Amino acid sequence: xxxxxxxxxxxxxxxxxxxxxxxxxxxxxxxxxxxxxxxxxxxxxxxxxxxxxxxxxxxxxxxxxxxxxxxxxxxxxxxxxxxxxxxxxxxxxxxxxxxxxxxxxxxxxxxxxxx
Ligand SMILES: [Zn+2]
Numbered sequence: 740x741x742x743x744x745x746x747x748x749x750x751x752x753x754x755x756x757x758x759x760x761x762x763x764x765x766x767x768x769x770x771x772x773x774x775x776x777x778x779x780x781x782x783x784x785x786x787x788x789x790x791x792x793x794x795x796x797x798x799x800x801x802x803x804x805x806x807x808x809x810x811x812x813x814x815x816x817x818x819x820x821x822x823x824x825x826x827x828x829x830x831x832x833x834x835x836x837x838x839x840x841x842x843x844x845x846x847x848x849x850x851x852x853x854x
Pocket of ligand 1 (some may be wrong): 813814815816817820829830832833834
């Protein structure tokens, strides 16, 4: 369950940002999660409340998850396609040989706060 580890790191980062900038309260944290990252948004949302409950600046904050689609570029025919939807195969020529262009990221995109 590496989602818990990620949430810990994220909470620590947010606390550090808050301390350095004298922020009293964090309203929300927006993260981008790639479909191919192996991180499940449902677990992030489930464990977030447990991670923040004892952290003063974070305890009322919300986690907002944005899913980034897994995009593949077919090495054979150069078709751009959604990897999850097509089960990893090019919908045009059915090749599995591809270059992954997006969908493996886990990025803290935005921290919204109250001063
Ligand atoms: Zn193809």
